[in-house]
Amino acid sequence: MKLQNTFDIAIVGGGIIGLSTAWRLSQRGFLVAVVDSGPMAGEASMAAAGMLAPGGEAHGDVPWARHTVEARRMYPDFVAELKGASGLEIDFRECGALDVASNDAVWADLESRRAAQEPLGIQAREIGEAEGRELAPLLRPGSFRALFYSDDAIVDPCQVNAALENVLRQAGAALVTRERVTAIAVDGDGYTLRTGGAAGDNILLRAGTVVLAAGAWSSQIALPERTASLGPAPRRALPVRGHLVECRRTPGMLRPIVRENHLYVFQRGGGETLTGSNEERVGFDRNPSPAAVEEILDRTDRLLPGLFAPREANSAWVGFRPGIEGEGPELRRLPEERIWLAYGHYRNGILLAPHTAAYLAGEIAG
Ligand SMILES: Cc1cc2nc3c(=O)[nH]c(=O)nc-3n(C[C@H](O)[C@H](O)[C@H](O)COP(=O)(O)OP(=O)(O)OC[C@H]3O[C@@H](n4cnc5c(N)ncnc54)[C@H](O)[C@@H]3O)c2cc1C
Structure with missing residues (x-):
């Protein structure tokens, strides 16, 4: 396909990070194209649980952890604005999260995490068994001991993605699907997105600014060679399968998120009840592992007996978290280029999306 169009901004990757950034940029009057190698939001952003849970994720006072707290604060307005603009429903529930510890070692981990979270302003309180x-x-x-995180919440990421697609179409953004970008190449004072072969033989479109938001695939896309000697190399993206x-189940059976030792279980408003999740570094293998599913269900059964019985009636899937070398997403401009890197949101891209989108839109517009 040859698109002759020229855009202000091209975004490579139409997951929640690319779509939410595109929305904020189009609100500022930019002509935006989002290009995805599959359908929009068909990867991690569709596979995700959608917990908005700084309480379960932040382990210390580092910038990305602060951003999770800010993003959580932004979520009610983000959802309200998106629902209003799209006319679509978004299941967003400020349900809190219960972290359960049935032995001293797990309790000690929860206590030390709570202490590390204090400077971030994350609220947790110890609750008794009756509560x-x-x-x-x-x-x-x-018996067990437990912490309750009242601010942790849940959103349905598929509904967020659908609403983002809707508002982008209304705004006249180009949503280009099934085009695998292989390179971002310099073209005069802007860039072309190239497809086809490692060399990127075909020109898909031209843009003055490019945002690279291709999740776990971001390091597969060639960047202009002239950037290589300027500043630190972009950190490598890598898939972390979950x-x-x-x-x-009947809606209302499970109110807060229930967590124990990296396992989480929660229910959406419509009754969809989810449990997960493990972490595997096995490349892009899309076949769910029966052993991993059994292990998750065994652990869930020990926490909430019978909730997922009979096992045959459950469905399971995998997704590729956009992992990254080092801590926190790669969120920066390449030196002397109008190319922004926006990947590596790892376990928290659904939560971080409003923050990342606002930050990038401000930087790019400014
Ligand atoms: C099992 C699981 C549970 C999770 N639970 C949570 C949770 O509870 N809370 C939370 O905040 N986060 C969660 N996450 C993490 C979250 O899903 C991600 O951090 C987030 O979706 C990342 O969004 P993204 O847009 O960067 O990546 P993606 O959604 O993966 O989007 C990247 C897009 O780029 C496209 N692409 C790839 N290569 C190319 C190319 N060459 N050219 C064009 N397009 C390309 C892909 O098709 C894809 O659509 C979970 C993830 C998994 C897998």
């Missing part, structure tokens, strides 16, 4: 069971009546019998398992 824990009131919040999550399905919890297994036996499994989720879903069943349908």
Whole structure:
């Protein structure tokens, strides 16, 4: 395909990071194109659980952890604005999260995480067993200690993505699907997006500014060679595979997110009940591992007995978190270029999207 169009801004990758950034940029009057190698938001942003949970994720006072807290604060307005502009529903629930510890070692981890979160202003309180069971009546019998994070929340990421697509179409943005970008090449005072072969033989479109937001695939796209000697090399993106398992239960059976030792279980407003998730560095293998699914279900059964029975009725899928070398996303401008890197949101891209989008739109416009 040869598109002759020229855009102010081209975004490579139509996951939640690319789409939300495109929305904020188009609101500022830019003519934006988003290009994806598949359908829009068909990868991590579709596979994700959608927990908005600085309480479960932040382990210390580092910039990206601060950004998760800011992003969580932005979410109610982000969702309200997106619902209003698109006319579409978005299941967003400020339900809190219960972190359960059934032994001293897990409790010690929770205590040290809580201490590390204090400078970030993340609120957690210890609750007794009676209150824990009131919040999550399905919890297994036996004693436990627990922390309650009242600010952790859930959103349905597929509904956010659908709403973003909708508002972008309304705004006249070009949403180009099934075009795999292989290179971003210098072209006069702007850039062309190239497709086809490693050399990028075909010109797809031209833009004055490019945002690279291709998630776990971002390092596969060639950048202009002249940038190589200027500043630090872009950090390498890498896929970190995760499994989720879903069943349908009566809505309201599970109110807060329930977590134990990296396992989480929660329910959406419509009754979809999810449990996950593991982390595997196995490349882009799309086949769910039966052993991983069984392990998640075994652990879930120990936490919330019977919730996912019978096992045959559940569905499972995998997704590729955009992992990154080092900590926190690669979110910066390449020196002396109008190319922004926006990948590596790892476990928190759904949460961070409003913050990343606002930050990039401000930087690019400014
Ligand atoms: C199992 C699982 C559970 C998760 N749970 C949560 C959660 O609870 N909360 C949370 O905040 N985050 C969660 N995440 C992480 C979250 O999904 C990601 O951080 C987020 O979706 C990243 O968005 P993205 O737009 O950067 O990447 P993606 O959604 O992967 O989007 C990248 C896009 O780039 C496209 N692309 C790739 N290569 C090219 C190319 N060459 N040319 C053009 N397009 C290309 C892809 O097709 C894709 O659509 C979870 C992830 C997984 C896998």
